[in-house]
Amino acid sequence: MALDHYYTLGRSGLRVSRMALGTMTFGNAAIRGISGSWGSADEISGAIFDHYTDMGGNFIDTANSYGAGASESLIGQFMREKGNRERLVLATKYSNSLEPGNPNAGGNSRKAMMRAVEDSLRRLGTDYIDLYMVHTWDRITPAEEVVRTLDDLVRAGKIRYGGLSDVPAWYAARAQTWAECHALTPLISLQLPYSLAERNIEQEFVPLAQNMGLGITVWSPLSMGLLSGKYRVEGDRWAGEGRLTTDASGKGMGLFTARNHAILSALQDVAAELERPMAQVALSWVLNRPSVASLIIGASKLAQLQDNIAAFELQMPAELSARLDAASALPSPQPYALFDADYQAGVLNTGTSVGDKPASYAPPQWMSKVDDFTYGKG
Template identity: 40%
Template sequence: MKYRLLGRNTGVAVSQLALGTARMGRLENGKSDPAESQKILHHFAHAGGNFIDTSSAYQGGFSEQMVGDFLNASSRNDFVIASKYCRTPLKQPGAATHGNHRKAMMAEVEGSLKRLKTDYIDVYFVHFDDSITPIAEMMRGLDDLVRAGKVLYIGLSNMPMWRLASANMLAQWRGLSPVSVMQMQYNLLERAIEREYMPFAEATGMAVMAWSPLFGGVLAKKDTEHPEHAASLQALGHIADQLQKSPAEIALAWLLAKNTFPVLGPRTLDQLSSGIKALDVVLSAADIAALDQAFAFAIGYPYDLLSATQTKAGYDVLRSDYPVL
């Protein structure tokens, strides 16, 4: 396993792959029982993985318990643990117990700390934007958790770009703890974050964690199983055959090449082992370009208009990453 800094706003080194634990618990949609979950966690650690992602909502809180049991038998400080709040582990939560607001935040962080059997969470995410809570309330509450030592870094997930950007700017203006990480759905079949989120992350130094890196397993399957994506999956399979790798390994390697941290969500030990193999894949610039083209998406307005206008005016050759004329 290789390591990278968690964005330019932190000095902490994490494994290139994060271990997602949403399937740990065999509750509701869970498909990994406690024994298999512990095998997955220990195998990930043995391979050098130190970045584990969970949430209070996963499997009614049982996922955090599985991670807590693992940490209790391991060296806590060796691992970077990310968790999330706002969805609540309760099946029938009261009206005031969930959301982005301070009340839910304070209640959920205490519950997560108990289940994780730790006194601090490395990266604490707002799991989903509720579109209601004032950004100032949310960011001040998260800053209070950092100052109290219960949280080290702040992350935002599944949040509209304007809300995320506003939160980041407000933190700068008021001297609050910055947003260090964003976690969004990103894979070959879902590339919408390339419009605004990825450029914003590059400009601000935020790390990007990519959940559902295989689009729910579609990118690991044959094109005949998903005819609506047949042409794209055939191109993926062609590159996989050329490199003698699996389609899943190629799809994960593409995400790594995009400077993101794919969040693996293995149900079994074999699935985890397959995901880790992606670290051995070396994609050429031509491979990446071919995948970009095969899974191309419409960038839409105003970006298509601006691209054409900027190219016509010659602005594209004046960018800082272009050679001096």
């Protein structure tokens, strides 16, 4: 597995690298006179972009609000300089407002989407976007309105595919079902947080993705840096320094918990046995989870990107992966506890053995790997 081995995204023919380049760090706001100083200098962002694409990576993830538009503008500049627009799968998002005081400058509405897509196309310097997504559910706009507008943008040639990021599972199911029932362009992706320390999507979103043809693109696979190797546990104590120990609360954004202490302890032990960095082990675990299509990896330094890409080389033994599973497992809340295999074996299938798939079952074609854009290799 490497950046130039491509997989289809959701139930579509779109081929993407399994590690997407996250560009939230592209563009230092202070340099552009924007409040705040978070983000990388332009030359560092350019080096990261060049290295990722030179290695065969083709999946670029951004949003209209990253750096107040600076991220999209820089990506447009980098694509022009390298002349590689057609080789890339360019994904961007709308929802966050760039105009305080205007109630229709943000949210998921048709009005907001139509304005935002034109602004993104201008900043990116392109006449189409490969994957256009709702950034965050606004709790207001009907799913029907979002799906209808995405379909209109596909038909107009301004976008190629639509997707959702950070929405409730029921909303995603409603949107996809509406698209299918009305012969509108189906959604192909869900962008969600997922990591050893954040496994809540497994109850609803993973089965949703598997059954409705949605590829999950994962953000924060290192849990805000908790699993990056900057933090360790020493007995009952936390050790290490980084932005999680210097945030306003001084409590690591709520991440320094007893559960995460146990996860980090197990991750340290597994990484030591494999003689690999903790971040690579944590990324490898996520890469091999069901329905995960691609990981979104952000980097503020070129060395960080290079280290993360090396996670592709890691082949984790099943017993070590199982130790990480056990350390990070979440209890099943109701009613999900009623769906556990052990419970159903004793209550629903008493005295019988029932499997969920026949032995001859094979994954559908849309879940298959594509090597170098050639069928039949994997």
